[in-house]
Amino acid sequence: MDKLVIRGGRTLQGEVTISGAKNAALPELCAALLCPEAMTLANVPRLQDVSTTLKVLRHLGVKADRSESQPDHVVLDASEITTREAPYDLVKTMRASILVLGPLLARFGEARVSLPGGCAIGSRPVDQHIKGLQAMGAQIVVEHGYIVARAERLKGARITTDMVTVTGTENLLMAAVLADGETVLENAAQEPEVTDLADLLVAMGARIEGQGTHRIRIHGVDRLHAPAQPHQIIADRIETGTFLCAVAAAGGDVTLRRTRADHLDAVLDKLREAGVQLDCGPDWIRVRASGRPRGISLRTSEYPAFPTDMQAQFMALNCIAQGTSRVTETIFENRFMHVNELVRLGAHIAVDGHTAIVEGIERLSGATVMATDLRASASLVIAGLVAEGETCVDRIYHLDRGYDRMEEKLRGIGADIERTR
Numbered sequence: 001m002d003k004l005v006i007r008g009g010r011t012l013q014g015e016v017t018i019s020g021a022k023n024a025a026l027p028e029l030c031a032a033l034l035c036p037e038a039m040t041l042a043n044v045p046r047l048q049d050v051s052t053t054l055k056v057l058r059h060l061g062v063k064a065d066r067s068e069s070q071p072d073h074v075v076l077d078a079s080e081i082t083t084r085e086a087p088y089d090l091v092k093t094m095r096a097s098i099l100v101l102g103p104l105l106a107r108f109g110e111a112r113v114s115l116p117g118g119c120a121i122g123s124r125p126v127d128q129h130i131k132g133l134q135a136m137g138a139q140i141v142v143e144h145g146y147i148v149a150r151a152e153r154l155k156g157a158r159i160t161t162d163m164v165t166v167t168g169t170e171n172l173l174m175a176a177v178l179a180d181g182e183t184v185l186e187n188a189a190q191e192p193e194v195t196d197l198a199d200l201l202v203a204m205g206a207r208i209e210g211q212g213t214h215r216i217r218i219h220g221v222d223r224l225h226a227p228a229q230p231h232q233i234i235a236d237r238i239e240t241g242t243f244l245c246a247v248a249a250a251g252g253d254v255t256l257r258r259t260r261a262d263h264l265d266a267v268l269d270k271l272r273e274a275g276v277q278l279d280c281g282p283d284w285i286r287v288r289a290s291g292r293p294r295g296i297s298l299r300t301s302e303y304p305a306f307p308t309d310m311q312a313q314f315m316a317l318n319c320i321a322q323g324t325s326r327v328t329e330t331i332f333e334n335r336f337m338h339v340n341e342l343v344r345l346g347a348h349i350a351v352d353g354h355t356a357i358v359e360g361i362e363r364l365s366g367a368t369v370m371a372t373d374l375r376a377s378a379s380l381v382i383a384g385l386v387a388e389g390e391t392c393v394d395r396i397y398h399l400d401r402g403y404d405r406m407e408e409k410l411r412g413i414g415a416d417i418e419r420t421r
């Protein structure tokens with residue numbers, strides 16, 4: 001099993017190119033199921049989750065390949081589907097495989113999708129996906145660990161989800177584009193990845209209004225087509241935020257390229273509050289930091305507020321900051337798995353329900369720690385960059401799920417980090 005060995009204490013200098021967003025790439029790869037023509041996605045990141053999604057799609061009969069001449073392009077051809085079943089063995093490693101449910105049901109009238117496996121950050125039910133599809137006329141039973149769904153043709157409906165759900169909104173959006181009549185999604189997620197998916201669907205001939213707001217209106221069409229141009233997946237705002245936190249913690253002067261500051265308002269505000277200097281252009285962010293940051297309190301919430309996917313990385317920053325801070329997690333009930341590992345590095349953190357109270361200290365000390373989920377892993381890498389001595393982050397397959405060559409990118413800006421077995 002791969003590990004990362006980090007020798008802390010180096011400041012970071014140079015440039016990093018940000019990859020396409022994981023959370024936009026996964027639904028957009030699944031959107032190819034809606035289309036009977038070959039289509040191309042560009043800026044597709046190299047991640048384990050993307051490989052897993054491609055495996056699921058190939059299992060369904062989609063021809064899905066990276067272009068040899070342009071490796072960030074993936075060509076997907078779902079003209080001939082051989083099965084409508086996504087089996088447990090493929091689905092268990094990745095929550096987002098639930099995103100084949102809406103497209104399969106909408107285009108083929110049936111789907112059998114294994115319930116995605118449990119995850120370290122919370123129970124993560126998919127009841128809202130099911131409830132929404134039922135409101136559109138689908139017959140759904142959950143049996144033997146599978147969601148079995150049927151509908152001759154889905155019908156437009158007004159759907160209000162109990163909470164804001166990102167993949168729930170995406171699944172229902174992809175189902176509604178081929179439904180008969182109008183669907184209104186109330187309480188829809190406003191995350192940029194949802195908007196990027198809607199933009200792709202519009203380029204495929206879908207009729208959608210209101211993406212990026214809490215009410216998305218979809219007028220179903222009979223058929224979609226391939227977009228005229230390869231669709232460019234938006235920059236990964238969480239990868240961007242992770243590198244910003246790494247520089248804020250380790251110090252240095254780094255410019256992030258091919259990214260978007262306008263998707264990161266809440267994160268950039270918190271970094272400025274911490275004393276980090278930020279300059280932003282249309283597709284770049286320059287970050288400069290020296291000395292210890294100020295500890296900053298935060299509360300996770302739906303976009304455009306502070307993202308839960310950045311909570312662990314800010315916790316690592318707070319560990320070496322000046323002062324005491326409070327980090328409150330409101331989205332997932334079990335997303336403090338990094339706390340015990342950060343404590344192994346010497347951090348002073350006490351957890352009280354959904355809030356972690358972090359007392360910043362001058363220095364962490366390197367140790368062997370275990371990655372428990374994707375963003376927890378990123379927080380341990382950030383902590384390792386500033387810890388005295390050597391930190392070994394074990395079980396980094398979690399990190400590979402969602403970061404495109406993270407250690408290579410960090411090495412490129414001066415970090416002492418290597419992958420070992």
Ligand SMILES: CC(=O)N[C@H]1[C@@H](OP(=O)(O)OP(=O)(O)OC[C@H]2O[C@@H](n3ccc(=O)[nH]c3=O)[C@H](O)[C@@H]2O)O[C@H](CO)[C@@H](O)[C@@H]1O
Pocket residue numbers: 022023026095096122123124125126127128129130163164165166167168308309331332333
């Ligand atoms: C692939 C992808 O895009 N993953 C992101 C997506 O996950 P994901 O889409 O799984 O997260 P949701 O937005 O659905 O979850 C929000 C909350 O709603 C609950 N819920 C959700 C659906 C449902 O049917 N029933 C239910 O109870 C969840 O347990 C959670 O407490 O949004 C999360 C919240 O921003 C991010 O952390 C993940 O990185």
Ligand SMILES: C=C(OP(=O)(O)O)C(=O)O
Pocket residue numbers: 023095096119121309374375402
């Ligand atoms: C929780 C995350 O992803 P997923 O929903 O794919 O598990 C994440 O990206 O931090």
